[in-house]
Amino acid sequence: MAEKTQQELLQIRYTPPRRDWMDPSVDFEARRGSWSYPAAGKNLTYLGFPNPREWSPADEDWKLPDNWREIIYEGFRERLKKFRSLRVFLDTCVRCGACADKCQFFLGSGDPKNMPVLRAELLRSVYRRDFTTAGKILGGLAGGRELTPEVLKEWYYYFYQCTECRRCSVFCPYGIDTAEITMIARELMNLVGLNINWVMEPVANCDRTGNHLGIQPHTFKDNVEFLCDELAEITGLRIDPPINKKGAEILFIVPSADYFADPGIFTFMGYLLLFEHIGLDYTLSAYASEGGNFGLFTSHDTIKRLNYKMYAEAKRLGVKWILGGECGHMWRVIHQYMDTMNGPADFLEVPKSPVTGTVFDHTASTKMLHICEFTSDLIKNGRLKFDPSRNDRYRVTFHDSCNPARGMGILEEPRYVLKSVCNHFYEMPDNTIREQTFCCGGGAGLGNDENMEMRLRGGLPRANAVQYVHEKYGVNLLTCICAIDRATLPTLMDYWVPEVGVSGVHELVGNALIMEGENERPTDLRGEPIGDKEAASDV
Amino acid sequence: MPTFTHGEVSIEVDEDGFMQEPEGWNEVVAHALASTEGVDDLTDEHWKVVNYLREYYLQFGVAPMIRKLCKETGFNLKRIYELFPSGPAKGACKVAGLPKPTGCV
Numbered sequence A: 001m002a003e004k005t006q007q008e009l010l011q012i013r014y015t016p017p018r019r020d021w022m023d024p025s026v027d028f029e030a031r032r033g034s035w036s037y038p039a040a041g042k043n044l045t046y047l048g049f050p051n052p053r054e055w056s057p058a059d060e061d062w063k064l065p066d067n068w069r070e071i072i073y074e075g076f077r078e079r080l081k082k083f084r085s086l087r088v089f090l091d092t093c094v095r096c097g098a099c100a101d102k103c104q105f106f107l108g109s110g111d112p113k114n115m116p117v118l119r120a121e122l123l124r125s126v127y128r129r130d131f132t133t134a135g136k137i138l139g140g141l142a143g144g145r146e147l148t149p150e151v152l153k154e155w156y157y158y159f160y161q162c163t164e165c166r167r168c169s170v171f172c173p174y175g176i177d178t179a180e181i182t183m184i185a186r187e188l189m190n191l192v193g194l195n196i197n198w199v200m201e202p203v204a205n206c207d208r209t210g211n212h213l214g215i216q217p218h219t220f221k222d223n224v225e226f227l228c229d230e231l232a233e234i235t236g237l238r239i240d241p242p243i244n245k246k247g248a249e250i251l252f253i254v255p256s257a258d259y260f261a262d263p264g265i266f267t268f269m270g271y272l273l274l275f276e277h278i279g280l281d282y283t284l285s286a287y288a289s290e291g292g293n294f295g296l297f298t299s300h301d302t303i304k305r306l307n308y309k310m311y312a313e314a315k316r317l318g319v320k321w322i323l324g325g326e327c328g329h330m331w332r333v334i335h336q337y338m339d340t341m342n343g344p345a346d347f348l349e350v351p352k353s354p355v356t357g358t359v360f361d362h363t364a365s366t367k368m369l370h371i372c373e374f375t376s377d378l379i380k381n382g383r384l385k386f387d388p389s390r391n392d393r394y395r396v397t398f399h400d401s402c403n404p405a406r407g408m409g410i411l412e413e414p415r416y417v418l419k420s421v422c423n424h425f426y427e428m429p430d431n432t433i434r435e436q437t438f439c440c441g442g443g444a445g446l447g448n449d450e451n452m453e454m455r456l457r458g459g460l461p462r463a464n465a466v467q468y469v470h471e472k473y474g475v476n477l478l479t480c481i482c483a484i485d486r487a488t489l490p491t492l493m494d495y496w497v498p499e500v501g502v503s504g505v506h507e508l509v510g511n512a513l514i515m516e517g518e519n520e521r522p523t524d525l526r527g528e529p530i531g532d533k534e535a536a537s538d539v
Numbered sequence B: 001m002p003t004f005t006h007g008e009v010s011i012e013v014d015e016d017g018f019m020q021e022p023e024g025w026n027e028v029v030a031h032a033l034a035s036t037e038g039v040d041d042l043t044d045e046h047w048k049v050v051n052y053l054r055e056y057y058l059q060f061g062v063a064p065m066i067r068k069l070c071k072e073t074g075f076n077l078k079r080i081y082e083l084f085p086s087g088p089a090k091g092a093c094k095v096a097g098l099p100k101p102t103g104c105v
Helices: A041-047 A068-082 A084-092 A104-109 A116-131 A133-142 A149-159 A167-171 A178-191 A197-209 A217-235 A264-278 A300-317 A329-341 A371-380 A402-408 A412-421 A452-458 A460-473 A483-496 A505-512 A533-538 B027-035 B044-060 B066-073 B077-083 B087-095
Strands: A250-253 A321-324 A368-370 A396-398 A477-480 A501-504 B003-006 B009-012
Touching: A041 A197, A068 A084, A068 A116, A068 A178, A084 A116, A084 A178, A104 A452, A104 A460, A116 A133, A116 A149, A116 A178, A149 A178, A167 A178, A167 A402, A197 A300, A217 A264, A217 B044, A217 B066, A250 A300, A264 A371, A264 A483, A264 A501, A264 A505, A300 A321, A300 A329, A321 A329, A321 A371, A329 A368, A329 A402, A368 A371, A371 A412, A371 A505, A396 A412, A412 A505, A452 A460, A452 A483, A460 A483, A477 A483, A477 A505, A483 A501, A501 A505, B003 B027, B009 B027, B027 B087, B044 B066, B044 B077, B044 B087, B066 B077, B066 B087, B077 B087
Parallel strands: A250 A321, A321 A368, A396 A477, A477 A501
Antiparallel strands: B003 B009
């Protein structure tokens, strides 16, 4: 937990320091709490990534390869050629500053290099000096900067302080996707071994076992069975979800935290109740056992490498289409990268609800449907029986998770589901939700403990909006549809608004579903007595 | 990689003090690691948690779900925090020599 008090963190100065922005020096030792530990050598070795070693950003010597500068230049050149978007983004920014105060990391820290425009400029300045005619001639006068070891260290500090949430992009008049600038900067740093362990260990685990947590098939099965035991205790129903079942109609993929960590496991229990309720022909997979794709925070090649297993498994099992759970950045990958990387998935069919007959044409290219779309269609067609009063101890608000909201436009569906399964729903202010949602402060691999001060700062705008609805309406539950949110928001709430708990949307669906043949439920999915409003603050 | 030394124990640990080679764990190491967690004396209750974690890890290769840990040991989460002030994942798992979980957790 952070050592600083709320009052200390709230002393935010928005006046830029006097020194020239081109000065790249970062005192890592003094800024502990706002950077992440580097990747352990064993993870890079496992993946075949360059320059595995033991080092710390607080060290003077980062143990870079001798020709690191050439490697970065060559990598930059390659990517400018490959991604036209990158060149456009680097050339078109006019420094209008529309994005400057839209980033939660700037709002929470006051550090001007967390203004998206200036963060991008850290990379753009090198581009200008070495890849544009004006910069080659005029150098610093044209905003060019030499790529020195200090500039590289500054990249590490600031590009691993951006969560690729894309809030700034919503406000950019040119439509610059700043997340893609961060992605390229991280990709370049990966070429010389500058990466963080909270990203690379999940990537290595995912490559080895199919999921971030390193859960092997027998453990996957054991975890699922344990959660079914819990469901049996609460509802009296024995559910036995198929795993790796060939010939099932639908493959269902969730983020691995949903079958491992609180509060995601209650969301997982909600999924299982829903599928039982409608008699869905589906299967889980112990191989495609991760929705998330930390390749997105590493490099395009890694995205492709990790994404592939979903489709390979769908093909192996012979399913018709894929249903995806409450995962965040997975949907950015599915919606915007997967089709050109591993698609088209011609061997699958366009998702069609076996219950309502609805054909989800908008997923025609990916063949993958979001669970909130699936569930809201069921509700709209009157196929689900609910008792929303089972969620009466909650006053609920909804945090739009960055990637489903901005990356694929999932805005109405989770709200429609929530309003159907609970009686008390309240929105946070308009400029903090939907496309303008604030980040949880810990996405893109930054949700680790050592980066806690920056997480609490970056999460402050979100927490502030939660505090507003807590004070105005008595909100005590913050719902979301992303596993990173479910991991980071409880910590954020504990610090800023401790009266508010965190849950997924399908946990509340599971609570409200009236199942055929069930007992009268003594508790909700968390084991808390139904109707016990006092217990809500402990979630 | 930092080396953690306590009495006769000398082990490689990560930045947060989790041991890097879980197979090198034994009861003496557990005592040494417990000292970093503000646990001076490992009682029977501590051992019940540590031994469960250890056995689970050897069988399943990861830490158990916290809910399962509570159920199998009979301790609620509050009690586990009393025993290991940093909690089940950061305190108890560290003493039991398990690696730190990473990802969306």
